[in-house]
Amino acid sequence: MSLPMTQYEPVIGLEIHGELLTNSKMFCSCSANYASAPEPNINICPTCTGLPGAMPTVNKKATELAALVGLALNCSINKHNTFARKNYYYPDLPKGYQISQYELPIAEKGWLDVIDSSAPSEAEAQSKRIRVRRVHIEEDTAKLSHEKNYALVDFNRAGVPLLEIVSEPDMRTVEAALDYATKIRAILRYLGVNSGDMEKGVLRFEANISVRPVGSDELRTRTEIKNLNSFRALVRASQYEIERQIKIYEDGGEVMQETLGWDDARGVTTSQRSKEDAHDYRYFPEPDLPPLQLSDAWIESIRKQLPELPEAKTARFVKDFELKQSEARFLTSEKSLADYFERVLSISKSPAKTIHSWIAGEFMRYLNDSGLSVDDAALAPETLAKLIDMVTDKTIGASAGKTVLVELFKNGGDPAQIVKEKNLLQMTDANAVQEIVTKILNDNPKEVDEYNAGKETLFQWFMGQVARATKGKADPNTAKELMAKGLKERKK
Template sequence: MEWETVIGLEVHAQLQTTSKIFSGAATRYGSEPNTQACAVDLALPGVLPVMNREAARMAVKFGLAIGARINQRSVFARKNYFYPDLPKGYQISQFELPVVGLGQLTIEVNGEEKVIGITRAHLEEDAGKSLHEDFHGMSGIDLNRAGTPLLEIVSEPDMRSPEEAVAYLKKLHELVRYLEICDGNMQEGSFRCDANVSVRPKGQKEFGTRAELKNINSFRFVEKAINYEIERQIDVIEGGGKVVQETRLYDSAKDVTRSMRSKEEANDYRYFPDPDLPPLVLDDAFVEETRATLPELPDAKRERFQKEYELSHYDAGVLTATREMADFFESVVKHAGGGAKVAANWVMGDFSAFLNKDGVEIANAPINAEMLAGLIKRLQDNTISGKIAKEVFEAMWAGEGDADTVIEKRGLKQITDSGAIETVIDQILADNPDQVQQYRDGKEKVFGFFVGQAMKATQGKANPAQLNELLKEKLKG
């Protein structure tokens, strides 16, 4: 039988506020345990939550970016369950009236566009962290993360393959970073994903029973976890069994999903409106002020890059993958006064490769946009060849100064004086009469040998086009 997969994703994005959603404790990652957990976060008696305006603004910003309805009146509710890293015994979340209503995101898979619905996005607080290393048979609790604002973004069950799920997740990741509402760091858990997966016979309208996969903390694991789960569910059904609705944990070491039986019973969260928090009401001015802070969004930027810089769809996609990369590219072009295609190749090529190699961000790279533009200018005015440019680039990266300084200091200026190049060629032809004869006998492959010798003699500084032309001329005899 042919099966169809149905996938919906729930993404938790930690909002980049400096303080918590309902308390004035800091949200910095990696601080000493419990040094950023105040009385409100610890749920000490008598405390009351006070909502962070910035968290509301970020949620609205996201809603506007996905063309969603903004619910200007939304309500916080208590989601009740017991776990040691949740001191209150409930999580403040939104249930019936989330701040962001129905919106959408367009993804691209194998060159085809597809619209994925976003059911809702709601504000809630994060829980603390439980550490199960050996504390004499006890668990250690760090509540620094408790109360960090989260935006939970729930998609419609619109995805039909793991590839679509990954494309959606990447698009969402790109968007929240463009909006500067989430740093997107999956290792540190600021961008987390749960996947609802089910299968059904192709053509069937009703959804199959779904399993919820948790603990998927990388794009690669999303694909692997869903793939495993699809096969598992098909095996169950084809073996005559029934898929059980349950929460399953992805184990990346073994590449399997495992049932979390303990979660079963707890699914009755007994939501009710939080009496400590009256409704969140955002007036038109708040929404419009927020709209004014929206940056150019990835899709629009991609389109503009193709038009304005005459870049391919692919190149524009790579360059606009992050706002930092896009801004850097535009700054290089501006400083170089053109040469967009060359700039694109450098930014996507060597520059990105060196960033990866050294694990640095654009902001901390040893080469800034002005320096890279300086290099491109020297390439375009023929001061240096493409090959030499790589050497200059490496020297700049190593901190030897800007392009002109490196070219000057290392004496890398290209030789464009025909007379000088001719002198070099004459010497080489005189030193290698056998190869000259071979060439003249029709063995044209020997041409490369002469180019190599000439480049060696000039330390690669001979202008390649001129060298080729003059060499051909001289070899004719």
């Protein structure tokens, strides 16, 4: 007997591969900055091209960054960890094996709390602890460029330090998996170990997915979707694969264990090969590298480098600034954005919620429309603080504030001077606003009668007339109060 689709639950685990921001490669002194290399195969040596007799040496900085990530993910650091050879053949792997970590990774047994945004409301969204199985170091492969009848290999990327973060299969919704991936990216960026620029391929996801009846603790056959390089691809590929597997079970079939690719244009997963297990790679200890021995003192020195991480910063923003969870999470999603917000807040006299509204609204809208990041914004926090305060103290209206903000982004300057030059000072004389309201009501008797007959949506039309007549300079609250009073007085 088959089950309805709603009676299945997905079982999702993620493997996240991130390039580490080091100057040199993992096991040699070649430059790791392959993206800006002037030509292919220039940042190479006998070690990263796998020539016989070349001996690897461990990149100290990469080890420090890997330990930092492990600590940020609440992992235990293995004071004795080892490298291993992962054996397989592919044209982008010059040695015929990849130096990785297997039995004794640098960090393991951690956790990260996520929020399942599939809940009906923020209040109902529950936190779930996702176990982090391991964090280990490995080297990246070369880059293949496929032409019509041949392929070219660029070894500039071969040997670049990679970090792999492997979760346990603890996620039960695509939304939880998305939150986990989003938080991992944010943590890596906060730590300064990875740029998070997924469009450049420096962060990639692999989703391990199976489905089972709700209430079961069975781990069924899983598939692995490789090389997902965006959050959108992660969500779409996972949703498709979950539905595909449910349909197979509903039709009485069996899911095959295999490695899948994601065809973004067609919106489908495609079979690449039968799924390998660890024994297929014939792991064995790397004979050319000794074990890494990490002292307690060294581990503590790395721990002291941990900054305030997104989760802690979010909790502080909620507690200290009385922001909603969703508001705080938005501001802390990027370290540069959180820092910018706190700088504006430290200067401004306006409430934190007001500053959040401006940054999350007009400020980010302009940046997104212009393709800019917070770091690219040529608008000092001091300038934005001054502008927000001018709106808060009613020197100018919100509409005028938006006009000034665009001018500041485009040409810079001082908010007060722009307000003066553009004659944007808010009308504070209630009598002057009253005269305008009275004229609008006298000029539009038909609309007045319709409003008083029950067409209350016309109120916004009247307010629009006030804004047009005053060029947005009338205080909205004053205008609203006077308009409501005037309409009521004309009710027959």
